[in-house]
Each structure stands twice: as structure tokens, then as C-alpha cells.
Amino acid sequence: MRVLVTGGAGFVGANLVSYLIDHGHEVRILDDLSAGSRPEWWGNRSKRPQVVEGHVEDAASARRATRGMDAVVHLAAKPGVADSVAHPEQDFRSNVLGTFTVLDGARRAGVRTFVFASSGAVLAGATPPLREDMAPAPQSPYGASKLYGEGLVAASDVFGITGVSLRFANVYGPLSAHKGSVIAQFLKRVLAGRPLLIYGTGRQTRDFLFVEDVCTAVERALGAKRKGVYHLGTGVETSVNELVRAVQKVSGTKGQVDRQPARPADAARSFVDLSAARRALKWSPRVDLEEGLRRTLEWMRSSAGRGP
Ligand SMILES: NC(=O)c1ccc[n+]([C@@H]2O[C@H](COP(=O)([O-])OP(=O)(O)OC[C@H]3O[C@@H](n4cnc5c(N)ncnc54)[C@H](O)[C@@H]3O)[C@@H](O)[C@H]2O)c1
Structure with missing residues (x-):
């Protein structure tokens, strides 16, 4: 397939672009390179994506990028909850106007499939497991x-x-050095010999999903015959305290922990019910937390935080 990946220079995008190219797809990227770094990490790969540098909310860029594509994976966004509260107009431009503009480009270009990166944040405050019928x-x-x-x-x-x-x-994995998410932060601190930072009791829970499993799900979604909304996760509920122990085990450190007051908007518990994704996309995650942490740490050690 000829696939446009918006946000292809970011964390999930950079992993997805490699994955799709390795699986025989032709890939183009639309990204304004506002997060992460320039995509030098593609290095000596024989097949590289074509890069269109531009904002998703810019109609000319979106039309140029969608032209000739069979499918679009729309990842480009300003991803933070806190940032969206601090800068709602920026969230609107990139995430609302941007999504409209890319979809409008896709419509004009005759694109057949559109895969959109959504988030559990649409169900903030719901009691997990998060399901599509909530x-x-x-x-x-x-x-x-x-x-x-x-x-x-x-x-x-x-x-x-x-x-x-x-x-x-909560997605984690290689190419995440620029991310402020808890696993990226913990691993960077372990490597720098700094204490791990826990907000609140550490009993808050999350569902940590390895980025390669996101890539396999996206590829399945590219072959979908009908529309749908699906939660992607492992279904495993992990507390931040358990995560600390897993990070200590994988890194072989007995790192110190610093505790800070809880952050006001932090959900107490979160994990997903993935039965709909299993059924409709024939998808299951394959990488458990320990293996995923090991692979992420290995990347961070070898690259010293290079990459998007
Ligand atoms: N990482 C997670 O845990 C997670 C969880 C839920 C949803 N998501 C969603 O997945 C997608 C990818 O997230 P990520 O973690 O890779 O984030 P990221 O910040 O690493 O990547 C986002 C990419 O979009 C680009 N971008 C931002 N605004 C743009 C604009 N206006 N025009 C063009 N490009 C723009 C950035 O340069 C960056 O390359 C986002 O839509 C995010 O909301 C991520």
C-alpha cells in the first residue's frame, strides 16, 4: 500500500514508518518536525520514506501529502493533556483543524482507508476497563x-x-527520548543515575503498550473492511510502584525514588478491555512489560537518546 503517515517523525510515527517499510509498504510522511528531531535515525536504510515538511492544518501541505496515497495513518498532534489545558488554541489548530484538513485532503485524493490515533482521554474519569460502548x-x-x-x-x-x-x-518503546511519559522518564533517569520521580502514592495504574504492538495493530487497521473504534492496550493493570520495581529489575539498579505531590488531572486507574480489537482486527499484543522495558532500555543505552 502507499501510506501517508502524518506525525511520522514522532515517537509512534518513526517506529511505524520503519515497520511499514519493512513490511513492503511505500511510505510518505507529513510532519512539521515540531517534536523530536529531524529523522536522521533512518540512517542507511535502503528504502526511505518520502518526507513532506508542513503543518497538518495547512490545506496545501495536506493536499500535497495525500495525493496518490491509498491510505492515511493520522498521528500528527500535540499529544499532551496538560499542554492542551495550557495552550488550548494550539491543541485546536493541530488536533482539530489538523484532523479536518488531513481528512479533507484524503477525500479529495480518493484515499480509501483512514486510521486515526485516538486516546483513552476521550473517556477521562471512566472506571476501567475502558470499553468502546462507554x-x-x-x-x-x-x-x-x-x-x-x-x-x-x-x-x-x-x-x-x-x-x-x-x-x-500508554505507549512506550524505542525512539521515545523526547517524550515526557512515565516510562521514558524513568529510563532516562536510571541511565543518568538520578532518582525515579513518583507523583502521589504510586498506586495509580496504567496500561503500558509496547510500540511494536501498536504498529501491528495499525497494519491490521489498514486492512479493515469496515469502520470502527477500538481500544488498544494489553489489558494488564500496572501500578506506578510495580513499574518502578520492573524498571529496577530490568536495569539491575536499586535506584532511589523521589516522591512529589499527586498531579491534579492524573487518573487513579486506567487499563483497557481489548476484546473488540482482538475480535475485529484479529490483533493481540505480544510484548510483555519486562521485555518491552528491556528493549527500550537497550535502545536508550545504545543511542544515548538520539532519534526523534
Ligand atoms: N504516546 C502515547 O502514549 C499516546 C497515547 C495515546 C494517543 N497517542 C496519540 O498518538 C499520536 C502520536 O503520538 P506520539 O507519542 O508519537 O507523539 P510525538 O509528539 O512523538 O509525535 C507527534 C508528531 O506530530 C508532529 N506534529 C505535531 N503537530 C503537528 C502539526 N501541526 N503539523 C504537522 N506535524 C505535527 C510532531 O512533529 C511529531 O513528529 C498522537 O496523535 C497522540 O495524541 C499517543
Whole structure:
């Protein structure tokens, strides 16, 4: 397939681009390179993606990037809940207007499949396991922007586009050095010999999903015959305290822990019910937390944090 990956220079995008190229797809990227670094990490790969540098909310860039594509994976976004509260207008531009503009480009270009990176933030405050039949209730501009995207993507069958929204759990893995997420932070601190930082009791839980498992799910979604919304995760509920122990085991350190007051918007518990994704996409995650942490740490050690 000829696949446009927006946000292809970011964490999930950079992993996905390699994955799709290795699986025989032709890949183009649309990214404004506002997060991470320039994609030098593609290094000596024989097949490289074509890079269109531009904003997703810019109609000319979106049209140029979607032209000739069979499918779009729309990842480009300002990803933080806290950032969206601090800068809602930026969230609107990139995440709402950006999603509209890329989908509009896809419609004009006759693209058949559109895969959208959504988030559990559309269900903020819901009691887990998170399921697709729960009523959405975003509590941040970020969550609201993802809900808008899901709606638009679901409605795009009126244009002959099959739209699939994937609500990623907490994704981690290589090429994440620029991320502020808990696993990226913990591993960077372990390597720097600094204490791990826990906000609150550490009993808050998350569902940690290795990025390679996201890539396999996206590839399945590219072959979807009908539209849908699916939670992607492992279904395993892991507390931050358990994560600390796993990081200590994998890194062979008995690192110190610093405790800070809980952050106000932090969900107490989160994990997903992945039965719909299993059924409809024939997808299951394969990498458990320990293996995923080991592979991420290995990348961080070998690259010293290079890459997007
Ligand atoms: N990483 C996670 O745990 C997670 C969880 C849920 C959902 N998501 C979603 O997955 C997607 C990818 O997340 P990520 O972790 O790779 O984030 P990231 O910040 O590493 O990547 C985002 C990419 O989008 C690009 N970008 C941002 N604004 C842009 C704009 N206006 N125009 C063009 N490019 C722009 C950035 O340069 C970057 O390369 C996002 O949509 C995010 O909301 C991620």
C-alpha cells in the first residue's frame, strides 16, 4: 500500500514508518518536525520514506501529502493533556483543524482507508476497563479534540473512506527520548543515575503498550473492511510502584525514588478491555512489560537518546 503517515517523525510515527517499510509498504510522511528531531535515525536504510515538511492544518501541505496515497495513518498532534489545558488554541489548530484538513485532503485524493490515533482521554474519569460502548466524557481540550477526530473519521464513509480510530493506551518503546511519559522518564533517569520521580502514592495504574504492538495493530487497521473504534492496550493493570520495581529489575539498579505531590488531572486507574480489537482486527499484543522495558532500555543505552 502507499501510506501517508502524518506525525511520522514522532515517537509512534518513526517506529511505524520503519515497520511499514519493512513490511513492503511505500511510505510518505507529513510532519512539521515540531517534536523530536529531524529523522536522521533512518540512517542507511535502503528504502526511505518520502518526507513532506508542513503543518497538518495547512490545506496545501495536506493536499500535497495525500495525493496518490491509498491510505492515511493520522498521528500528527500535540499529544499532551496538560499542554492542551495550557495552550488550548494550539491543541485546536493541530488536533482539530489538523484532523479536518488531513481528512479533507484524503477525500479529495480518493484515499480509501483512514486510521486515526485516538486516546483513552476521550473517556477521562471512566472506571476501567475502558470499553468502546462507554459514553465519551473528555475532561481536557486534548480529549475533546480526539473525540472530534473520532466523529469525523466515523462519518467519512459518506466520502467512501473506511475510517478506523484506535485509542492507544500508554505507549512506550524505542525512539521515545523526547517524550515526557512515565516510562521514558524513568529510563532516562536510571541511565543518568538520578532518582525515579513518583507523583502521589504510586498506586495509580496504567496500561503500558509496547510500540511494536501498536504498529501491528495499525497494519491490521489498514486492512479493515469496515469502520470502527477500538481500544488498544494489553489489558494488564500496572501500578506506578510495580513499574518502578520492573524498571529496577530490568536495569539491575536499586535506584532511589523521589516522591512529589499527586498531579491534579492524573487518573487513579486506567487499563483497557481489548476484546473488540482482538475480535475485529484479529490483533493481540505480544510484548510483555519486562521485555518491552528491556528493549527500550537497550535502545536508550545504545543511542544515548538520539532519534526523534
Ligand atoms: N504516546 C502515547 O502514549 C499516546 C497515547 C495515546 C494517543 N497517542 C496519540 O498518538 C499520536 C502520536 O503520538 P506520539 O507519542 O508519537 O507523539 P510525538 O509528539 O512523538 O509525535 C507527534 C508528531 O506530530 C508532529 N506534529 C505535531 N503537530 C503537528 C502539526 N501541526 N503539523 C504537522 N506535524 C505535527 C510532531 O512533529 C511529531 O513528529 C498522537 O496523535 C497522540 O495524541 C499517543
